[in-house]
Amino acid sequence: MHSQEPAAEEDRLISDRLNRYRYKISLRVWHPSMDPARISATLGLSPSRLWRAGEPRSTPTGRLLKGERAETYWYAQISAGTEADTELGAAISKAIDRLMPNKAFFHQIRAEGGKAEFFIGWFFEGQSGDTFDCDLLGRLSDIKIDLALDIY
Numbered sequence: 041m042h043s044q045e046p047a048a049e050e051d052r053l054i055s056d057r058l059n060r061y062r063y064k065i066s067l068r069v070w071h072p073s074m075d076p077a078r079i080s081a082t083l084g085l086s087p088s089r090l091w092r093a094g095e096p097r098s099t100p101t102g103r104l105l106k107g108e109r110a111e112t113y114w115y116a117q118i119s120a121g122t123e124a125d126t127e128l129g130a131a132i133s134k135a136i137d138r139l140m141p142n143k144a145f146f147h148q149i150r151a152e153g154g155k156a157e158f159f160i161g162w163f164f165e166g167q168s169g170d171t172f173d174c175d176l177l178g179r180l181s182d183i184k185i186d187l188a189l190d191i192y
Contacts, residue, residue: 063131066161070154079114091109091112093110097109
């Protein structure tokens with residue numbers, strides 16, 4: 041039995057390395073013409089970046105580019121954490137709970153030719169992953185928010 045203890049410890053260490061990750065969840069909204077101030081006011085969130093359809097194009101540092109913005113864009117980070125804090129599926133569920141009172145607004149965005157998505161930066165220290173169950177995916181569908189995963 042004594043010889044199994046080091047093997048069990050090695051298995052635990054491997055398991056810990058395989059499952060470590062961190063994430064950032066952002067909400068991104070695109071719309072053909074909506075004023076981004078309306079998005080901020082409706083959702084009660086402060087955006088990290090935004091522009092309005094028809095405005096001159098520019099870089100994040102403000103340098104002007106050719107042309108005008110074809111659509112409104114609005115972006116805000118809404119959550120960040122690690123699997124040790126809250127697993128990603130649970131964090132997505134909490135974000136849905138937070139935004140569900142605005143379900144009709146997200147339906148309106150979609151009906152008017154826009155879209156909303158959770159953009160997730162998912163950063164792994166090793167091999168990892170997660171399963172998003174059908175209940176979670178159904179709730180995203182119900183509120184009309186897409187799921188975009190960038191895996192690093």
